[in-house]
Amino acid sequence: MKSVVFDTNVLLDLFVFNDFRALHLKQALLNQQIDALASPKTLEEFADVISRPLFALETIDQKKILLQWTSLARVLDDQSLLSSPWRSQDPDDQVFLDLAFTARPCTLISKDNEVLKFADHAAKENILISADYQSLEF
Numbered sequence: 001m002k003s004v005v006f007d008t009n010v011l012l013d014l015f016v017f018n019d020f021r022a023l024h025l026k027q028a029l030l031n032q033q034i035d036a037l038a039s040p041k042t043l044e045e046f047a048d049v050i051s052r053p054l055f056a057l058e059t060i061d062q063k064k065i066l067l068q069w070t071s072l073a074r075v076l077d078d079q080s081l082l083s084s085p086w087r088s089q090d091p092d093d094q095v096f097l098d099l100a101f102t103a104r105p106c107t108l109i110s111k112d113n114e115v116l117k118f119a120d121h122a123a124k125e126n127i128l129i130s131a132d133y134q135s136l137e138f
Contacts, residue, residue: 002136003035003103007096007110008046010133015065016055021133025109029072033138037103038073039081041095076102085125086118100127107136 006014006025013019014026028034046069049055050062057065076099084101088094093114100108105126110116119129128135 001033001035003037003106004136005037005096005100005103005106005108007093007108007112007115008042008049009111010109011046011069012049012055013133015069016050016057024138025133025136028136028138034136035103036073037099037106038070038075039078039095039099040075041078042099043070043075045092045095086121088114088118090114097122100129101125109133109135 010022010025013022014029018026025034029036043066047062047066050057050065078095080102081095081098082102084094084097086097088097090112093112096108096110096115097118100106100122107128107130108115108122109130109132111131116129116131122129
């Protein structure tokens with residue numbers, strides 16, 4: 001089973017927008033075909049983002065989304081994460097890089113340019129960083 005890290009923007013596509021390009025990923029999650037990884041910091045960030053007025057989600061809907069994601073993800077302690085050799089200028093992005101580095105071999109799906117810029121370096125560590133939702137095969 002492939003270990004996969006989804007950044008917050010991808011989680012929004014999966015759980016808030018139900019983006020048709022990501023439906024196969026959500027189905028793979030539901031079918032337990034993916035070892036989806038999270039950490040308390042990534043969960044906190046996702047909770048913060050979906051609570052923003054921009055998304056207009058009722059508190060009950062936010063809780064349902066978080067519950068669904070946490071029930072599908074394997075949560076690793078933030079303290080157990082190895083520090084990746086790549087340093088993001090955005091501390092919110094760093095945890096995704098560290099999570100993928102800890103779980104290697106791993107795929108990190110992100111739409112964030114600050115994360116994607118490390119793709120070539122990460123490949124040398126057996127980590128695929130990609131914005132392509134089709135990059136995973138099941």
